[in-house]
Amino acid sequence: MAWDFETDEVFQQELDWVEEFVREEVEPLDFVVEHAWNMADPVRQKLVPPLQQRVRERRLWACHLGPELGGPGYGQLKLALLNEILGRTHAGPIVFGCHAPDSGNAEILAHYGTPLLKKRYLEPLIENEIVSCFSMTEPQGGSDPTGFTTRAVRDGDEWVIDGEKWFSSHAGFASFLIVMAVTDPDAPPHGRLSAFVVPADTPGIEILRDVAVYGHREGEGTHAYIRYTGVRIPADHLLGEQGAGFEVAQTRLGGGRIHHAMRTVGLVKRAFDMMCERALSRTTKGDALARKQLVQEMIADSWIQMEQFRLLVLRTAWRIDKYNDYRKVRADIAAVKTAMPKVLHDVSSRALQLHGSLGVSSEMPFARWVMESFHMGIADGATEVHKTNLARLLLRDHEPTDGLFPSGHLPALREQARARYAGDLDL
Numbered sequence: 001m002a003w004d005f006e007t008d009e010v011f012q013q014e015l016d017w018v019e020e021f022v023r024e025e026v027e028p029l030d031f032v033v034e035h036a037w038n039m040a041d042p043v044r045q046k047l048v049p050p051l052q053q054r055v056r057e058r059r060l061w062a063c064h065l066g067p068e069l070g071g072p073g074y075g076q077l078k079l080a081l082l083n084e085i086l087g088r089t090h091a092g093p094i095v096f097g098c099h100a101p102d103s104g105n106a107e108i109l110a111h112y113g114t115p116l117l118k119k120r121y122l123e124p125l126i127e128n129e130i131v132s133c134f135s136m137t138e139p140q141g142g143s144d145p146t147g148f149t150t151r152a153v154r155d156g157d158e159w160v161i162d163g164e165k166w167f168s169s170h171a172g173f174a175s176f177l178i179v180m181a182v183t184d185p186d187a188p189p190h191g192r193l194s195a196f197v198v199p200a201d202t203p204g205i206e207i208l209r210d211v212a213v214y215g216h217r218e219g220e221g222t223h224a225y226i227r228y229t230g231v232r233i234p235a236d237h238l239l240g241e242q243g244a245g246f247e248v249a250q251t252r253l254g255g256g257r258i259h260h261a262m263r264t265v266g267l268v269k270r271a272f273d274m275m276c277e278r279a280l281s282r283t284t285k286g287d288a289l290a291r292k293q294l295v296q297e298m299i300a301d302s303w304i305q306m307e308q309f310r311l312l313v314l315r316t317a318w319r320i321d322k323y324n325d326y327r328k329v330r331a332d333i334a335a336v337k338t339a340m341p342k343v344l345h346d347v348s349s350r351a352l353q354l355h356g357s358l359g360v361s362s363e364m365p366f367a368r369w370v371m372e373s374f375h376m377g378i379a380d381g382a383t384e385v386h387k388t389n390l391a392r393l394l395l396r397d398h399e400p401t402d403g404l405f406p407s408g409h410l411p412a413l414r415e416q417a418r419a420r421y422a423g424d425l426d427l
């Protein structure tokens with residue numbers, strides 16, 4: 001009997017260490033390091049690497065990687081428990097070397113990169129000596145990659161890329177970009193795109209502007225609107241087969257989505273804890289908020305939503321470890337991705353509400369988290385797309401009935417049962 005909700009003792013000791021380290025050393029970073037991905041920021045460069053070194057010494061660096069890439073090969077379940085703690089913070093993932101989008105881009109390079117690309121980009125990426133960008137979405141629409149127009153055309157020993165990309169996060173900090181471009185315009189929709197490694201200093205790359213998400217001031221944006229004009233890269237910078245861009249992109253998205261969900265569990269827990277503290281601390285009309293039944297409902301509903309989500313994430317992580325094949329867990333990941341924005345939205349909205357005017361102010365993080373829930377419902381595929389994919393996958397395990405009435409129609413079932421037990425019913 002293998003169902004179990006315990007963490008093994010040895011790993012629990014690691015989690016206890018991480019818990020304290022994150023609380024004492026990483027949480028304060030979020031207040032002083034403006035952008036933990038910005039390698040050109042001297043404050044970041046002074047404060048982050050020493051903490052990364054302590055994580056390495058503890059052998060907890062890049063825990064998402066298998067031993068072949070220098071990671072401990074913990075698997076997704078242990079990673080989920082670890083990521084829950086890191087998710088409470090912004091800088092946590094980068095201090096532990098498992099931050100997006102670099103973790104996913106590293107997976108792509110490990111799978112598809114030539115030895116030269118691995119040496120030049122994968123090794124320093126894993127060590128966080130450099131950061132990277134994934135450049136796929138286009139200004140005219142991201143949900144439908146079959147409508148992308150950025151072209152890559154072969155010219156002798158080079159590919160030449162022309163087009164525009166939108167919301168390419170961290171492009172301004174990146175040493176290289178993974179760019180998706182149309183190489184085979186006449187192929188069937190899912191065979192048109194290819195993936196390329198593009199060094200960031202290649203002539204022809206122009207960041208038109210760095211778009212800020214709501215809540216960040218103009219000038220603080222990190223989501224680049226990029227124009228590629230005659231960008232020339234060597235032929236061997238193609239990743240995977242020509243026309244296999246979708247397959248390459250999936251390599252990063254499966255893992256990326258579940259890792260994001262693991263971290264979201266931690267963020268939701270933080271909102272929940274703050275809500276409980278407030279409910280117990282604030283009084284009105286002589287009573288703590290915690291004694292009002294409508295407030296109790298908010299707390300109960302939040303806990304149930306949070307725990308349901310956490311169990312779904314952990315079960316998905318367990319299934320990834322079990323099958324070691326993302327195709328077998330596509331429905332699970334779509335479900336997690338769909339549930340993630342809603343749980344963060346609902347719990348942080350209730351936490352905001354219970355903090356009253358303070359809750360909506362910029363002195364508390366709730367409004368930012370509510371906005372972040374919208375990012376989660378859009379980035380890496382909109383909720384609607386995941387939900388419809390999930391339904392499609394689930395329906396594959398079901399059959400239509402030929403009959404006029406459904407197979408669960410009670411009169412027919414009753415008739416069948418009566419016929420089966422006819423002899424006994426006469427007793």
Ligand SMILES: Cc1cc2nc3c(=O)[nH]c(=O)nc-3n(C[C@H](O)[C@H](O)[C@H](O)COP(=O)(O)OP(=O)(O)OC[C@H]3O[C@@H](n4cnc5c(N)ncnc54)[C@H](O)[C@@H]3O)c2cc1C
Nearest residue numbers: 134135136137141142143167168169375378379380382384
């Ligand atoms: C914080 C953040 C970071 C991002 N980082 C990156 C990055 O690093 N690299 C990158 O390439 N992209 C990135 N993106 C872009 C992201 O992948 C796209 O925003 C996403 O694919 C949706 O594309 P779109 O914004 O063009 O919305 P659209 O495709 O225009 O869709 C708009 C809305 O229409 C609805 N919709 C869409 N399709 C359907 C459907 N089939 N059925 C029903 N409703 C539908 C949804 O509500 C959707 O939100 C990021 C986005 C965010 C918010």
